[in-house]
Amino acid sequence: MAAGYTCWGRLPIAAGEPLRLRWRDAALPDEGTLLAHGNGRSYGDSCLNPGGVLLDTRGLDRFTRFDRERGILRAEAGVLLADMLRLTVPAGWFLPVTPGTRFITLGGAIANDVHGKNHHVAGTFGRHVRALELRRSTGERLTCSPDQNPDWFAATIGGLGLTGLITWAEIALKPIPSAYVAVETARFGGVDQFIALNDASEPSHEYTVAWVDCLARGRNLGRGVFMGGNHARHMARTAAPPLGDPALRVPFDAPAWLLGRATLSAFNGLYYRRARAGTRVQHLGPFFYPLDGIGQWNRLYGRRGFYQYQCVVPRADGGAALKELLGIVAASGQGSFLAVLKGFGGLPSPGLLSFPRPGYTLALDFPNRGRSTLALFERLDRVVEAAGGALYPAKDARMTAAGFARYHPRLETFVRFVDPRFSSAFWRRVRPEES
Amino acid sequence: MRHQDAPTDRHEQPAQPADGGVRILIVGATSAIAQATARLLAADGATLFLAGRDATHLGQIADDLTTRGAARVGTMALDLDHTMRHGELLDTATAHMEGLDVVLVAHGTLPDQAASQADWEVARQALETNFLNIAALLTLVANRLEAGRHGTLCVIGSVAGDRGRRSNYVYGTAKGALAIFLQGLRNRLHPAGVRVVTIKPGFVDTPMTATFTKGPLWATPERVARGIHKALEKRGPEVVYLPGFWRVVMLVIRLIPEPLFKRLRL
Numbered sequence: 001m002a003a004g005y006t007c008w009g010r011l012p013i014a015a016g017e018p019l020r021l022r023w024r025d026a027a028l029p030d031e032g033t034l035l036a037h038g039n040g041r042s043y044g045d046s047c048l049n050p051g052g053v054l055l056d057t058r059g060l061d062r063f064t065r066f067d068r069e070r071g072i073l074r075a076e077a078g079v080l081l082a083d084m085l086r087l088t089v090p091a092g093w094f095l096p097v098t099p100g101t102r103f104i105t106l107g108g109a110i111a112n113d114v115h116g117k118n119h120h121v122a123g124t125f126g127r128h129v130r131a132l133e134l135r136r137s138t139g140e141r142l143t144c145s146p147d148q149n150p151d152w153f154a155a156t157i158g159g160l161g162l163t164g165l166i167t168w169a170e171i172a173l174k175p176i177p178s179a180y181v182a183v184e185t186a187r188f189g190g191v192d193q194f195i196a197l198n199d200a201s202e203p204s205h206e207y208t209v210a211w212v213d214c215l216a217r218g219r220n221l222g223r224g225v226f227m228g229g230n231h232a233r234h235m236a237r238t239a240a241p242p243l244g245d246p247a248l249r250v251p252f253d254a255p256a257w258l259l260g261r262a263t264l265s266a267f268n269g270l271y272y273r274r275a276r277a278g279t280r281v282q283h284l285g286p287f288f289y290p291l292d293g294i295g296q297w298n299r300l301y302g303r304r305g306f307y308q309y310q311c312v313v314p315r316a317d318g319g320a321a322l323k324e325l326l327g328i329v330a331a332s333g334q335g336s337f338l339a340v341l342k343g344f345g346g347l348p349s350p351g352l353l354s355f356p357r358p359g360y361t362l363a364l365d366f367p368n369r370g371r372s373t374l375a376l377f378e379r380l381d382r383v384v385e386a387a388g389g390a391l392y393p394a395k396d397a398r399m400t401a402a403g404f405a406r407y408h409p410r411l412e413t414f415v416r417f418v419d420p421r422f423s424s425a426f427w428r429r430v431r432p433e434e435s
Numbered sequence: 436m437r438h439q440d441a442p443t444d445r446h447e448q449p450a451q452p453a454d455g456g457v458r459i460l461i462v463g464a465t466s467a468i469a470q471a472t473a474r475l476l477a478a479d480g481a482t483l484f485l486a487g488r489d490a491t492h493l494g495q496i497a498d499d500l501t502t503r504g505a506a507r508v509g510t511m512a513l514d515l516d517h518t519m520r521h522g523e524l525l526d527t528a529t530a531h532m533e534g535l536d537v538v539l540v541a542h543g544t545l546p547d548q549a550a551s552q553a554d555w556e557v558a559r560q561a562l563e564t565n566f567l568n569i570a571a572l573l574t575l576v577a578n579r580l581e582a583g584r585h586g587t588l589c590v591i592g593s594v595a596g597d598r599g600r601r602s603n604y605v606y607g608t609a610k611g612a613l614a615i616f617l618q619g620l621r622n623r624l625h626p627a628g629v630r631v632v633t634i635k636p637g638f639v640d641t642p643m644t645a646t647f648t649k650g651p652l653w654a655t656p657e658r659v660a661r662g663i664h665k666a667l668e669k670r671g672p673e674v675v676y677l678p679g680f681w682r683v684v685m686l687v688i689r690l691i692p693e694p695l696f697k698r699l700r701l
Contacts, residue, residue: 020642020645022467022642023491023492023495024495025491062495062496062498062499063498063499063502063503064495064498064499064502065498065501065502066502076495087502087503
């Protein structure tokens with residue numbers, strides 16, 4: 001139903017006037033700035049356009065064709081990854097790259113050039129886009145691919161929806177032997193052990209990811225649970241029910257004490273201690289999308305919403321920046337239970353503004369406590385910048401204009417491809433000169 | 436309702452062809468409810484033929500339904516207000532699908548009540564599109580299904596047709612007349628073993644109602660589509676309120692005595 005439009009972090013930011021698009025050729029309004037809004041899973045203000053029009057693309061949810069022999073899927077931009085999986089997994093094809101939720105649109109996956117647990121072997125989502133159509137506010141329709149309009153293609157992959165409206169896209173899927181993943185789990189006591197485990201696992205495991213207890217301090221600093229996975233053979237291809245709609249839903253905003261330090265420390269400690277080293281076979285649903293089983297989990301952070309802070313820091317310093325970041329977070333006591341650590345590989349993205357780059361990426365959720373949360377981010381920013389790292393726009397609601405420019409060396413090239421009518425709250429914040 | 440008196444020669448034409456599933460003609464196929472219903476039918480492997488005004492949009496829907504598992508999808512673009520083309524539509528659809536098992540009529544417009552009051556031409560057009568032109572199509576469909584002694588006719592009406600109200604009585608008149616027309620057809624076609632299903636959705640969140648403020652009574656087109664899909668599958672009730680609670684709501688509304696009803700602002 002037409003609930004209010006917000007970002008996933010549910011921060012108090014106005015959304016813009018929604019307009020539901022049902023057809024690729026739907027008329028666009030003549031006045032105001034425009035921004036495509038898919039399923040609203042961007043955490044911050046990159047999916048919002050206060051004062052302008054929000055083009056709701058969920059009505060563009062048609063498949064165009066699925067080549068079951070070659071694993072090529074063309075669909076409209078508002079199709080959810082979840083819908084794609086229901087179609088392709090039983091036929092033996094999986095998304096070449098998938099983020100931690102399947103409830104995002106195809107257009108959103110491209111505009112944010114999302115990454116997954118296989119970045120070290122597959123790169124970003126944008127690498128697997130064969131073609132897309134870009135509708136400009138001028139009425140122009142550009143088919144873009146690595147060969148056709150390649151400059152527009154590069155600007156639109158990871159282009160935060162600013163180059164125009166993506167109406168459809170075609171992606172190359174990857175064949176899978178089954179709908180299951182063989183997962184190896186191991187605990188690590190700190191950042192050094194994580195790096196050793198991760199770097200040793202990357203050649204043998206297609207999927208690697210770690211959860212970190214960001215509240216643990218002292219000698220437990222940086223402890224966590226590492227997971228390495230490969231598609232399992234000799235198992236069934238069934239997609240349902242594990243790829244269906246969420247079984248549970250958070251029905252209301254959680255009270256503040258629920259995510260207090262005591263509860264979270266207890267939860268994280270329990271999670272760490274309960275993790276068992278070993279191998280097991282798991283359906284790809286819970287492996288790739290552990291949180292999709294709980295609808296609207298963002299409500300756990302209460303009425304004020306939450307921030308996610310996701311950065312990447314180079315590998316060269318041997319984890320020094322990671323340790324420093326985790327130390328600051330642990331000392332602040334503001335972290336929560338969702339902290340993810342993952343190695344990025346060297347495969348380049350076609351996207352000009354793409355976030356992933358070689359290094360380790362750390363993503364942490366923080367309940368919105370106003371000024372103290374923002375002050376913590378500034379301290380983290382200094383570590384990221386000193387290390388030569390970057391922040392992820394899809395998760396952001398507060399990075400500075402100077403930071404944005406530093407993180408994106410090809411920004412000035414990108415700016416030339418921004419549609420004069422398209423904008424977002426994020427864009428006006430990091431490029432005030434454009435508005 | 437049982438069909439104990441259904442004649443045995445119905446078996447001459449199989450209820451479902453062996454390969455391509457049920458053969459369904461959807462009229463008004465670009466509507467949100469029709470599209471959502473067609474997806475469920477496509478997943479069953481049905482053979483579909485889509486009629487609507489916009490050829491481009493029909494083509495996009497046809498691609499989608501084919502991808503989702505439809506055995507075959509044909510399309511024909513026409514303005515259904517051109518009643519002289521209804522015969523051609525039925526011929527084309529029947530030829531394309533090599534038969535016809537179900538006709539789902541989902542097209543309609545929602546006239547602006549204030550404009551319909553101020554200008555008879557607006558009201559007349561609404562009555563033509565939502566009743567007369569559909570009745571014209573249903574007459575042809577009914578004759579064919581009756582002759583074939585087989586099939587289902589399913590038409591999307593509205594709860595608005597259950598009682599005239601100040602806020603939408605022109606639309607309600609068309610839908611009410613349609614319901615009575617279908618009631619008559621159901622009675623007439625019963626001996627031929629042809630089912631006539633009237634779907635009565637309540638408030639549905641579609642482009643037709645885009646400007647309305649939505650409350651808790653509103654349903655998604657997907658939810659309504661699940662109800663239609665079920666009504667087509669089962670030999671169940673032939674007047675179906677969607678979602679089901681509208682049966683109770685409309686019963687209450689119909690029971691309010693006229694002297695009281697006329698004072699209400701509904």
